[in-house]
Amino acid sequence: MRSLRARKIGSLMTILGVAMVVWASIFAFGLSDGLDRTLEIAADPLxxxxxxxxxxxxxxxxxxxxxxxxxxxxxxxxxxxxxxxxxxxxxxxxxxxxxxxxxxxxxxxxxxxxxxxxxxxxxxxxxxxxxxxxxxxxxxxxxxxxxxxxxxxxxxxxxxxxxxxxxxxxxxxxxxxxxxxxxxxxxxxxxxxxxxxxxxxxxxxxxSQDDKQRLIDRIEGDEQIDLGAITEEDYYAEQAKMSGLIKVVGYMIAFFLTIGAMFAVANAMYGAISSRAREIGTLRALGFGRVSIVTAFLLESLVLCLVGAALGCLAALAVTFLLGGIQTGTMNASTFTEIAFSFDFGPAVLAKGALLAIVMGVIGGLLPAIRAVRMKVVNALREV
Structure with missing residues (x-):
């Protein structure tokens, strides 16, 4: 934590970068989950x-x-x-x-x-x-x-x-x-x-559930009326699949934003290694193992990303609160009609944002941490 305070500007920029990625990703996930929720809650199991x-x-x-x-x-x-x-x-x-x-x-x-x-x-x-x-x-x-x-x-x-x-x-x-x-x-x-x-x-x-299946079988088996029967749950699940492009786009946006944020985190951690080479060499000379040093760098990376995730989640919730919810719409790929729905910023969506931040922290901090433990002790102690 002392290291983070010593590099205030770099740490702040990393936190803000992660916060922006999490904020944008939450909106992408909220868009996708909002559409799914709209179609799911339409269905009655009977x-x-x-x-x-x-x-x-x-x-x-x-x-x-x-x-x-x-x-x-x-x-x-x-x-x-x-x-x-x-x-x-x-x-x-x-x-x-x-x-x-x-x-x-x-x-x-x-x-x-x-x-x-x-x-x-x-x-x-x-x-x-x-x-x-x-x-x-x-x-x-x-x-x-x-x-x-x-x-x-x-x-x-x-x-x-x-x-x-x-x-x-x-x-x-x-x-x-x-x-x-x-x-x-x-x-x-x-x-x-x-x-x-x-x-x-x-x-x-x-x-009842038994009656439901018997009725479906009876209707499907009647060749004279030539009709099909499907549960409402399955019907709307199929509608959701046909409108799945919006989910694909949302997750692609989140993926590319996450890749960019990982580079930002890695860059910040590489900077930390360069400025703390002598400290790393001293720790190695005092007998601290490689696992301990890697763990320390990963924890530092995770702290940066989790703080950014918290800010990103709070920013998304604040925007939603100020706007009284966010409504939008998309085209139903089956009927080519408008589907109106609201963004869903529930616990599951926020958890996805936090998970993204953890992934950024681990992957973004891992390579710099490995570089830190591979430094030769003598060379590290000579760094100014």
Missing amino acids: DVIVLRKGSTSEAVSAVTEAAAREIKALPGIATDRDGNPLAASELVVFAYLPRHGSNQQVNVSVRGVDPMSRNLRAGMQIVEGRDFTPGLREAIVSRAMSNRFQRLGLGDTFKVEGGDFKVVGIFEAGGGAVESEVWTDQRVLAQLAKRTGAMSSLQFRAA
Whole structure:
């Protein structure tokens, strides 16, 4: 520690460099984990999504009303208090809307829902305005999408399938995938889209895990309806894989930043060796072993990096606190629609930042430490 105090400027520059790398890496990890979290929390372990066989998403699927009625009547589907099956036929179409501050139009998912749809989405609530009225061209929009897109503010009007819909409410749903959607009445949307005989998907909740698997097998094995069934968890896991480019980019950024920081740490430690050659020679002459000297240099390197990691983590949390959270969006590679999500700066992301700092400290300090113990004692004692 005395050595660090003696080299205040060099130590400070190393700490700041590591802090900047950790700060940037936390944002990269937070971006990736935020997207994963958005898709993961959308899923209920008992929920099943029925699509046309071979379809990878609701956007390219079709489930006839006759098939939906047949599936809803199957035993093993959970029911509400009134004995109605917890199953909803839903239609997904696209609206083309510009983001705030841009005239470039982007696909936005508009979901036509039936009265049972809300029972399948836990935590969804209207926070501004009111719910849409069935039978009218009204819609409710997630707060995330309202903040990102023009024409989706409370009281605004947007066009989809040739019809004008008025935004009458803003909702939140705890950060799930539903917060990337606009909701309206299924029958109104189906009439405009000329899809009155077939919806995009059927979603239902099984009464138990055993019932869930039996229902999936029953649907998959029925050649007449020609439909596939997949758990909601697996469906969103596949969606996350298709949007995995953002994760690859994030980790590549963190990797290259870490390599740069390792050189900075190594440079600082080489400087320490040059200025302390006589001290190293004296320690060797007094009988201190090579392992002890290597350990001392590695500890010094780790202290620098961990202090930098702490500053980087605090800086990332401070930015998040001041901004009240950071929201962004990316394209769903399967549907080419916008996915809105928030950066995740939870313990796992901060731990990744700290782990990066430890890697920087060990690798950045190891080569200089090895050089230190390989110095000849006589030559080291002659250094001024």
